[in-house]
Amino acid sequence: MDAQSDGALASYLDADAQEDDLPLVSKPTWFEEMAEALKPQNLIAALMAGAITGVIGVTASIAFASLIFSGDLAPYAPAGIGFLLFGGMIMVTLTSLFSSTPGVISGVTDSGVAVLSVAAVAVIAALPPGTPPETAFVTVGAVIMGASILTGLAFLLLGFLRLGDMIRFIPYPVIGGFLSGSGLLLVKGAITLMTHASLVPSLTQPGLIVRWLPGLVFAVVLILIMKRISHFLILPGLIIVSIAIFFAVLAATGTPMGVAAQQGWLLNSMPAGGLWQPIQLADLRQVDWGILFDQAGSLLSTSVVLVISLLLGATGIELEVQKDIDLNRELKILGVGNLLGALVASPPGAHYLGSTALVHRMKAGTRLVGVLQAALTAVVLFAGASLLLFFPIFVLGGLIMYFGVTFMLRWVVDARKELPTMDYVIVLLILGVIFAVGFLPGIAVGIVLAVILFVVNYSRINVIKHALSGANHQSTVDRPELYRDLLRRKGHWLYMVKLQGFIFFGTANTLFNQFRARIEDREQQRPRYFLLDFHQVTGVDSSAMLSFQKMLQYAEQQNVVILFTALSPVMEKRLTQEPFVSKRDQQWRMFPDLDHGMEWYEDQVIEDFESVGFGIKPPTMTRRLVKVLDSRKSADAMMSYLQRIEMDAGEVVLEQGDPPCGMYFIEEGQVTVQLKLHDDRWMRIRTMSSGTVIGELSYYLDIPATARVVTEGKAVLFFLSIESLEAMGEKNPEISTAFHKFMANTIAERLVSANDTMKVLLD
Secondary structure, three states: OOHHHHHHHHHHHHHHHHHHOOOOOOOOOHHHHHHHHOOHHHHHHHHHHHHHHHHHHHHHHHHHHHHHOOHHHHHHHHHHHHHHHHHHHHHHHHHHHHOOOOOOOEEEOHHHHHHHHHHHHHHHHHOOOOOOHHHHHHHHHHHHHHHHHHHHHHHHHHHHOOOHHHHHHOOHHHHHHHHHHHHHHHHHHHHHHHHOOOHHHHHHOHHHHHHHHHHHHHHHHHHHHHHHOOOOOHHHHHHHHHHHHHHHHHHHHOOOHHHHHHOOOEOOOOOOOOOOOOOOHHHHHHOOHHHHHHOHHHHHHHHHHHHHHHHHHHHHHHHHHOOOOOHHHHHHHHHHHHHHHHOOOOOOEEEOHHHHHHHHHOOOOOOHHHHHHHHHHHHHHHHOHHHHHHOEHHHHHHHHHHHHHHHHHHHHHHHHHHOOHHHHHHHHHHHHHHHHOOHHHHHHHHHHHHHHHHHHHHHOOOOEEEEEEOOOOOOOEEOOHHHHHHHHHOHHHEEEEEEEEEEOHHHHHHHHHHHHHHHHOOOOOOOOEEEEEEEEEEEEOOOHHHHHHHHHHHHHHOOOEEEEEOOOHHHHHHHOOOOOHHHEOOOEEEEOOHHHHHHHHHHHHHHHHHHOOOOOOOOOHHHHHHHHHOOHHHHHHHHOOOEEEEEOOOOEEEOOOOOOOEEEEEEEOEEEEEEEOOOOOEEEEEEEEOOOEEOHHHHHHOOOOOOEEEEOOOEEEEEEEHHHHHHHHHHOHHHHHHHHHHHHHHHHHHHHHHHHHHHHHHO
8 A cells, every 4th residue: 555545544544533433412301302392483383283182182082982971871971071081181291291202192092992982882781770870880980990900000011021112023914903993893883972873773774874974974074185185284174164064054954052962963961160070989889890890801902902002103103203212111101191091980092193293293393292282181171061062973973983994994995905915814804803793802813813823924934044064064173185175075974954043843843854855865965964053043942842853763763963053051951851861972962052063073074084994194284395395305495494392282372462473384283263252251263283374364464363372282383483484485485485375275275165155155
C-alpha cells in the first residue's frame, strides 16, 4: 500500500471511530414526554384527538352495553352503560399514562363483549321462572366481573413471567377463526338489540326486519366510506349525520320522541343523577353462584379472545406508530386495568388499534390524549346521562354490526386471497363450530387445530441441516498427506448428518427412514459409521427416543456404529439408561462435540489401514523434505538450518499473540492449537501430528500468532527461525525456492480441504 492510500485509510478509520463514539439516542423520560405534550401546538392536537376518540369510545360503550343488557335486562341498560364507561375510563387512563408507547388508546373491546353477550343470554335462560329481574342483573354482572378478573390475572401472569411474546406464536388461521366467530356473534347480537327478538324471527318477520334494516344500511355505508376515505372525522361525522336523519324523519312524520322510545327506536329513559350505579357488595348475595360456575367456559373464552385481541392490537400498533411495544409491560398495565374495571362489572378490555392509529395520524401521539378522552367519558358518566336519550337504537346496533361485519369481511372474504386453502378451511371450521355449537367449543376446536397445524407444519421442516461424508468433512486434526488421502478415499465409511431444530417422534422417525435408506442404497458404497451431530438441536421429545432405539437395533443388524456428538445433558442422561447403556462403546459412542467424534472415526480408519500390515508409516518431516528436495544431500543441507527441540507434554510451543519468529516442523508426537475465548476458556482449533507445520501464517503474513500451540505428549520439533530462512535464501537459493514451493503446496492443500467442505454445506 502506498503512502497516499495508507493515509486515506487512516483518515477513514479515525472518522469511523469518532462516529462509533457518538452517544446513543436515549428514550425520553415520562416527565419529558408529559412536558412535550403540554406544549401549545401539541396540546391543541391532543384536545382535538381526545374529543374525537372520546366520542367514539362513549358511543361504542353505549352500543356494547346495550348489546349485553338487552331483552329482559334492557331496564338495566343505563347501569350497564355506566359499567362500560367507567371501565373504559380506567383503562384508557392507565394505558395513556404508563404505556411503553405514548398515544396508545385502550378500552372495552368488541370481541370480549361478543362472548359476554351470549353468556348474558345463557344466564337469563338458565334462571328459574319467576326470578326477580334484579337477581338476573346482578348475576350477569357477576359473570362480567369474573371474566374481567380472569382476564386481568391472565394478563398479569403473562406480563410478570415475561411471556408476552409467546402470544405471537398462536397460529394465524386459528386467530382468524376466533375473530371471525367474534364478528358473527356481534352481528347476531346487533340484530337482537335492534329487534328485541331472537335471530330467526328477526330474519323472517317483516315487522322485525324493518327494525334492523336501517342498522344494516348504516353499517354498509360506514364500511364503504371508510374503505375509500380514511379521515378521522368520518366515523363521528356519520354518527352525527345518522342521528340528524333519524330526527328529521321523526319530525317529518310527526312522531314524538316518547312514542319512538316506546316503539323501540330510542333508549327508553335514563336515571337522574348520571349513570354511576355500581353494584354494591351486598347485592352480590343475590347472585346465583351455580349459574355463575356454569359460565366458566364463557369466562375462559373471553380471556382467550382478549389475549388474541391484544396480540393483533399490539402488532398493528407497532406497524402504525413504527415503534416496538413492550408487550410484557402492556400486559401488566392492562391486567391492572381489567382488575379495577372488574370492581364495577366492566367487561375486559385491551388496546384500540383504530383509535390509536387515528391519534397518531392526527400527529397527536402524546400521553395527554387518553387523559382527555377519560375526562370526556367522566362527564358523560357522572353528568351527561340525558344526552344518551338522543341515540337511536339503529345507530348503536349499526355500529356493533359494523364491527362484526368488518371482522367477517377480514377473515372470511379477504383471507381467502391471503391464506393457503388448508388454513382458510381451518378459519371456516372454527367459525362454523362457533355458530352451530358455541364459542367455547370453537375455542376447543381451535386449540386442537393449532396443535395439529403445528405438528403438520413442523414435520415438513427437515431436521437434517447437512448430510456429509468422511470425504468432504474432516476433523481439525492436521494429518500427513498419506492419511489425508486415505480418509478421502475411505470417506464413504462415514455417513454424517448435522441436525437442527426440535426433534419429536415424527421427525425422528423420518431421520430413521433416511438412515435406513442410505444403508440400503445399492448405488452407493455402504457406510460403516453413522454420525449424528446435535449441536443445533434445540430439544428432543421423549417419544423421539423410540426412533433412536430402532435406529440402534437396525445399526446392530447391519454392523454399523452410531456416533452421537454435542448432546444436551438431558439426552446424555437418557442414553445412560437401558436399553442404550448396555450397547455403549460397542454399538454406539458419545462425544462432547463433532470434532472429537470425527477424530475418533478417523483414528479407526487409520488403525484399520495400519493393521493390514503393509508396514507403511506416516512420513516424518525429514522424510517429507527428502521427497520434496529430491536428494538426501539437499535435505541434509536444509536440515542444517533447523534447530531440533525435544518437548514434554503440556509445554507451550507458541503463545497466542506472540510476534512472528519462524516456523515449527513436527517430527514426532502431536500438538494442539487452542484459541482463547472471551471467558478465558481455551477452545481446541486443530490437532497436528508428525509431518505438519505450525506458525507459517504468522511468518508469511507478518502477524502475531493467532492461537496457542501446546504439546499433547512428548514431541520432537524442528524450528526454522526467520534469520535462518533468510540465510538459506542467500546461500542456497535453490533449496529456499523448493522449500517455499513445499510450503505453498501445504497451505493450498488446507484451503482445498476447507473449500470441499464449504461446497457441500452450501448445496
